Amino acid sequence: MTTERKDAARATAADASRRHYSRSATSVGPKRKPSKAATSRVSAIVQALENWYGLPEAGRIDPIDLLVQTILSQNTSDLNSGRAFSALRSAFPDNLGLLEAPLERIAQLIRPGGLGDMKAARIRSALERIEEDFGRVDLSCLADMPLSQARQYLIGLPGVGPKTAAVVLLFAFGKPTMPVDTHVHRLCRRLGLVPEKASVQRTQELMEAVTPPGKYLSLHLNLIRHGRRFCRARSPNCDECPIRALCPYPEMAASGQKD
Numbered sequence: 123m124t125t126e127r128k129d130a131a132r133a134t135a136a137d138a139s140r141r142h143y144s145r146s147a148t149s150v151g152p153k154r155k156p157s158k159a160a161t162s163r164v165s166a167i168v169q170a171l172e173n174w175y176g177l178p179e180a181g182r183i184d185p186i187d188l189l190v191q192t193i194l195s196q197n198t199s200d201l202n203s204g205r206a207f208s209a210l211r212s213a214f215p216d217n218l219g220l221l222e223a224p225l226e227r228i229a230q231l232i233r234p235g236g237l238g239d240m241k242a243a244r245i246r247s248a249l250e251r252i253e254e255d256f257g258r259v260d261l262s263c264l265a266d267m268p269l270s271q272a273r274q275y276l277i278g279l280p281g282v283g284p285k286t287a288a289v290v291l292l293f294a295f296g297k298p299t300m301p302v303d304t305h306v307h308r309l310c311r312r313l314g315l316v317p318e319k320a321s322v323q324r325t326q327e328l329m330e331a332v333t334p335p336g337k338y339l340s341l342h343l344n345l346i347r348h349g350r351r352f353c354r355a356r357s358p359n360c361d362e363c364p365i366r367a368l369c370p371y372p373e374m375a376a377s378g379q380k381d
């Protein structure tokens with residue numbers, strides 16, 4: 123592509139983003155249909171990311187495992203939380219055994235992931251509540267619940283917030299939800315998919331409304347990959363970014379509209 127054509131493509135991305143941005147703030151939401159411009163912009167980004175990173179594959183993961191993993195991942199690195207989860211599951215491979223395990227033992231096993239006492243108590247409370255509600259430590263009945271009902275149930279569990287609930291619903295059941303971690307939040311704002319000041323919660327609502335059916339997992343995972351590889355929090359590598367033509371950030375940064 124010539125320099126002039128690249129510049130034209132970037133200008134188009136910035137214009138499209140501004141249209142999307144202004145409409146997003148008013149017309150996109152969980153109860154309203156998103157604009158055509160918004161959905162086609164997201165579709166183009168999904169496709170461009172898949173072209174670069176591939177189509178992510180994720181087999182269904184046990185929802186209790188996911189719940190425990192996401193509680194363990196709070197305020198620590200993936201490496202540390204992965205170690206804590208492996209240690210916990212090696213000692214207590216089945217859910218009932220985990221529910222009945224001494225709290226101090228759980229805290230000791232997960233301590234490498236940080237906040238061992240607090241996370242052990244959260245895991246225990248969540249598993250107890252599930253057992254009380256369903257008669258066993260099993261969340262498979264969420265598969266048949268509507269998204270909003272399943273989400274409400276999970277958020278009502280001790281230690282479970284909207285992100286943890288979205289992770290469980292997306293990865294265990296393939297429900298159309300968008301977990302928003304730090305990478306997804308940053309990229310959605312830089313790409314102009316949500317307003318600059320959108321909270322994590324609002325970003326989740328807006329992205330759930332505009333993501334094409336069947337692309338929630340792909341977009342979520344590829345945004346994280348892209349955030350780690352090119353679009354880092356400090357000094358994003360816009361010059362080599364494979365989706366730069368779809369991103370308004372470099373032009374807005376150059377004109378002083380972004381930090």
Ligand code: SF4
Nearest residue numbers: 353358360363369371
């Ligand atoms: S690296 Fe730059 S061009 Fe690429 S998505 Fe991030 S802000 Fe946009």
